[in-house]
Amino acid sequence: MIDIPKIEIPALRADGTTQRIVAPVGERGGVLIVDDTPSKLVALGAIVSGMALEIVTATSGEQALRQLLKRDFAVILLDVNMPMMDGFETAKLIRSRPRSANTPIIFVTAEAKSEAEHSSGYTLGAVDFIYSPIIPDILRAKVQVFVNLFYLHRQVLLQNEHLESLVEQRTAALTEEITEREQAQEEILRLNASLEERVQQRTAQLHAANQELEAFSYSVSHDLRAPLSAINGYSNLLGKEIAAGAASERSKHYLARIRAGAVQMGELIDALLSLAQVSRTGLRWESVDLSTLAQTVLNGYQERELGRVVQLDIQPELVVEGDPRLLLEVLDNLLGNAWKFSAKQARSEITFGHEKGSADETVYLVRDNGAGFDMAYSEKLFGAFQRLHTAAEFSGTGIGLATVHRIVMRHGGRVWAESAPGRGATFYFTLGNRLMEPG
Structure with a gap:
């Protein structure tokens, strides 16, 4: 009425x-x-x-x-x-x-x-x-x-x-209601897309975790067994030497080999513990200045090798959201590798910066002019205990890049590399949005 x-x-x-x-x-x-x-x-x-x-x-x-x-x-x-x-x-x-x-x-x-x-x-x-x-x-x-x-x-x-x-009032009310419904539908679609992205990210993380578990099983059966075998073998030989009452130069050599095996075993165990800790530690999300972290890491290497000629190029104010402790470990491993593999150059050149990737994605990079590697073996780069250079050429446990891969994955990003033998290497990584990890 x-x-x-x-x-x-x-x-x-x-x-x-x-x-x-x-x-x-x-x-x-x-x-x-x-x-x-x-x-x-x-x-x-x-x-x-x-x-x-x-x-x-x-x-x-x-x-x-x-x-x-x-x-x-x-x-x-x-x-x-x-x-x-x-x-x-x-x-x-x-x-x-x-x-x-x-x-x-x-x-x-x-x-x-x-x-x-x-x-x-x-x-x-x-x-x-x-x-x-x-x-x-x-x-x-x-x-x-x-x-x-x-x-x-x-x-x-x-x-x-x-x-x-x-009619105008009702039309306006219906228009507003339709708009609210459309916005609600868009929000549902956005949440579904976000959920799907999270599922894909968690699936990728689980896949990576399974690969790490396989690598760990292999290391237990092979990499860790090798230094134990060395310790056992040289201990038996040393025992025979001592029993014969002759502490010769050969006995000293056996003892040095035992100690080296023990050190190697300790390094491998520490590396495994570090990788396991990366996988299990909860993330603490906050604002992180990657440029400052990179400068801190490289300052430490320069202080340990004061006479080395190095040209550093660090882009300023690269600020991200992430776990500061884990991101420091990423930069320590990547910049540490750049420092190590460029050590034989007359002048080392190390760069940390960023560039725009596809879909306006921010891509961070670490570049050096060091030894480089053959891209044919690039799939092995980020596996645990995978090394593309011999221990005689460059020291290391083969855990560093696996740790980098795991940390970047936990931050919703990805990591890859480009290189050629003798022409240096460039490591790229991205950092996605904050992930909802299981408590």
Whole structure:
């Protein structure tokens, strides 16, 4: 139900009794009386004065048209016989204006008109003719009909406006609701995509963990067994030498080999423990300045080899989100390798920086001008205990790059390398978004 504010307006019926007309607030019907004779204007006004109408008078067609420009009227009482512009001409002009084209016109005349004149009047928009002498009750009854129609028309217009307002409000509400639903759907799609990405990342991490476990099993059965075999063999030989009572140079050699095997065993065990710790330690996410970490690492190497000629190029303000302790270990391994494998150059060149990858991805890099390696063996780079150079050429356990790979994977990134023998190497890595790891 549409609630339009209304008021009751008292009006006279044709029989002289009072009735109350319900009209929209702010609307009061008016009657325009047009006659060139002042006495007739007064007489007509007196007849309709008790009908709760606003009475407006005009003494000519021109005045009537000016009044119609100001407001709307419920009905027009128009004298037919007027000088300059008679009632028919005035009616024609009234009908020609869109605003007053449908305003009811009652012609008032003292003379009976022919059928042709009646037809002309009705053609021009007249709804009725009133003849003198005027019977007040009849005039009031006819005027009241058009006043009632005026109020009903105004109420319909207001209802339409109210309905349009309600439709606009409802349309706006539905549009907002649809927009919210679309945004919710987009959020669901985004969360699904994020979840799928996390599943893929966790799957890759599990795959990497399985590979590390396989490498660990292999190392236990081979790499760790080898130094144990050396310790056992040379211990037996040393025992025989001592039993024979001769502590020769050969005995000292055996003892040195035992000690070297023990040291190697200790290094391998420490490396394995470090790799295991990387895989198990929870990540502490915070802002990390990689440039500062890189400078700290390289300063340490320079302090240990003061006489070495090295050209360093570290791009400043490379700040990321990640675990500062683990990212320091990444840079320590990568920059440590760059330092180690470029040691035989007359001047070592080591660079740490970044570049833009595909899809505007930030890629960090460590580049050196060292020994390099054959890309045919690049798949072995990041496996535990995998080495592309002999221990005699360069020391190491073969765990460093496996540790780098594991840390980068835990940060949602990836790591790879490009190189050629004798032409240095470049190691690249990315860091993804923060991952939800199992507690």
